[in-house]
Amino acid sequence: MELHTLTIHQLHQLLKSRQVSSVEATRSLLARIEATDSRINAFITVAADQAMTAAEVADQRIGSGDCAPLTGVPVALKDIFLTEGLRTTCASRMLENFIAPYDATAWANMKKQGAVLLGKLNQDEFAMGSSSENSAFGATRNPWDTNRIPGGSSGGSAAAIAAQQAIATLGTDTGGSIRQPASHCGCVGLKPTYGRVSRHGVIAYASSLDQVGPVTRDVTDAALLLQTIAGHDPLDSTSVAQAVPDYSAALKNDVKRLKIGLPKEYFIDGLDQDVQRAMDNAIAHLRSQGAEFVEVSLPHTAYAVACYYLIATAEASSNLARYEGVRFGRRASEAQGLIEMMSQSRAEGFGAEVKRRIMLGTYALSSGYYDAYYLKAQKVRTLIQRDFNEAFKQVDILLTPVAPTPAFRIGEKTADPLQMYLSDIFTIPVNLAGTCGISIPAQPSADGLPIGLQLIGRPFGEETILQAAYSFEQTTDWHRQKAAL
């Protein structure tokens, strides 16, 4: 049996019935990483020894009759989650040797169940990017075609699932950073409602948009993992004190009379043919299962990308001010004096895209420009939220593409940041609205590249999109296709 190909729920059954041990599963995944990661570069840090130790502990726990859904399950985390004792780089030279003194809450919740951490996953530096090419540790490659990008910024989280290097992973999504890589790598990626999962211990990119979510092989796993990480955290004031429903209970194969909106602004002429075909096919599938489709309008969609790149960069310019070489992280050794030490540390430590966004954000907040840029963007954000509220008066969920095209080639868009920014055009509005969205595998491209389908729900409407995604998954087998590595 190829243990590394299993889902959480499949492995859980085997562990619980003692047919397989966590040590065996962990060994299988470590071997798989060893065999494949030179081609994928999904991992920044592999923690083999710690993982084996954790697996032994998990086996003892299972032996004593305690087997929670994640006990003994080998997982990996985007390198943006702080892990006590294991370095957290955020794919930056700045934090190359940073070892955090505490765990991110989301990981702490998984750890409590006995999840086994295989290592830390590659990404765009400080989560800034859509291709995972902006990493100080080299680009991650798409397991379906290693000449292509896996998407970003949680490219490692999706690539590791597609390359069967982890049973499940966590990513973060600020403008599509979970859903877009999931789409490009043929996995399930869920961006929960803002406030559903704690951001404590997650390195901040844009605080009002960042949200933690699972990347998994199927919808059942997404529900399981969300169940583990969701809930109020007293250490994060923006996490919401709302009861966490039983997400697994929502997994019913039933979309009868479910009203699904198709935002006309997302189905524009000139949409990539493969993407259009995947959407048409998905709509036909769901319709045949009894769902009803309605065209809706999200009139301010055209402004979303501009709005996002003002708000996200403004917040980033402030969030990244703490990296100046005084207390932790990279410090320029040759610098003379304070100002030089700070500016040189930043010059050496940050990559080009991070610098670009810090400058954009600093500009947007500057005296004399604040009203025209930051404040205006906040107003547009309110209008975009209103668009979604209006749409959800007519329909239960929305169906859209995740990305305008399947995964593009490595290097194809690095010279043109604006083209790169536009690859998040269908995912960004969900972050601005603060609501939830899931990417699930739909019909692949003619070339066999994965294409994702996005279902968007009301704020805290994760159950509804999970149910619809689950139903879709029951009648299709795209999520079972595996990258030939």
Place this chain on the structure above:
Amino acid sequence: MKFQPVIGLEVHVQLNTQSKIFCGCSTRFGAEPNAHTCPVCLGLPGALPVLNRQVVESAIMAGLATNCSIAHKSIFARKNYFYPDLPKGYQISQFEQPICEKGWLEIQLEGQPPKRIGITRIHMEEDAGKLVHGLGNGSGVDLNRAGTPLLEVVSEPDFRSADEAVAYLKQLHQIVTYLGICDGNMEEGSFRCDANVSVMPVGSDTLGTRAEIKNVNSFKFVKQAIEYEIVRQIDLIEDGGKVVQETRLFDPNAGTTRSMRGKEEAHDYRYFPDPDLVPLVISSDWVERTEKDLPELPATKRQRFITQFGLPEYDADVLTASRPLADYFEETAAFAHNPKAAANWVMGEVTRALNDTTLNIENCPVPPRRLADLLHLIDQGTISGSIAKKVFEELWQNDKEPAAIVTEQGLAQVSDSGAIEAVIDQILAVNQGQVEEYRSGKEKVFGFFVGQVMKAMKGKGNPALINELLLKHLKG
């Protein structure tokens, strides 16, 4: 040309909460460098602020006590700038929508009518850490203070003299210490002040260019700094120069101010709402509860002391200077039945004795109840006022009851006319010359006889009775 100074004050009040404003670290002063730090106040990646409710409570109290309106919704903002003592590269403060706005305090200078000083706003913010220099190999950063809660109280530019500014400061200081939200220690920086000073020709309605003076941490220095700055600016203008907008540092040793940074070097703080903190919503219920629990404020207490105890304004002023002093007096007065005597003793003997030591009223060795007992002994005629002072000294040193000391040391007043007359006879007999003088009309010698009799009786004679009997014998 005559000039009119225009002054506004920004006061930083350090709150005395147990823990910091956005994390659970202790705010205690004087610990090992960086002993009171955690990921939040160190500004580590991934750490998030969580607002301390007690800080909000203190801000509401300060706002209510200074006649501010309390905002139903207020917002925390980031003030961005780089400095090694500022761990996150920004300070969490409030900018638009602070917690308190539009308040006032009334000051009164001697011989002048009361004057109302506007308070523009009060907002909450976190303090920075501090740099430690002279460590040999570079400087150190101590972040124990980083995240200590502060209130910034911003006044309108309503002051026209340094004295007005000082009167306001003293009153504000009194209020925050009365509220118990600040220890008021100016030397340790718990209550510090920046002054915005400008001058304009008398009769003008256009404000002059202002200079902001930093680092003035005593009432005396505030007066000195403002007065120096007024003269500096007037001299500058009269010499044909121009005041430039700048930040100036007060030098307490020289009593002068000097330029720290000009307008060109002023920071662009790029304030924006902190996305890590949700808007702070304060229910009217919360405000009402706080208002109900507000301690009696100095002005109210002063007025009550005048009406309830019949004290003169001066006494009421002195006794309400601090809440512990007022409490001490009030407790004494409650037991003593003679408020004026209690006031005199608290302002006199007690204060004098405290001044001679390092003690303060909160740990005064003579508790109010005992002082009241002492006053009782005077009232009942058991001891005289001068004997009472001796007993008080004894009480200061020893943990004993006043009555016990009087008995032990035989200090009880002698009111036996026979005993007093015996002494008088003796004194008159040996001082025949003075008796003659008195009888020939030089009544001033009377005091001499009182003194002699008192001395002979070791101060224990009943003074009224001595007077009465002496008069009888001398006239006799």
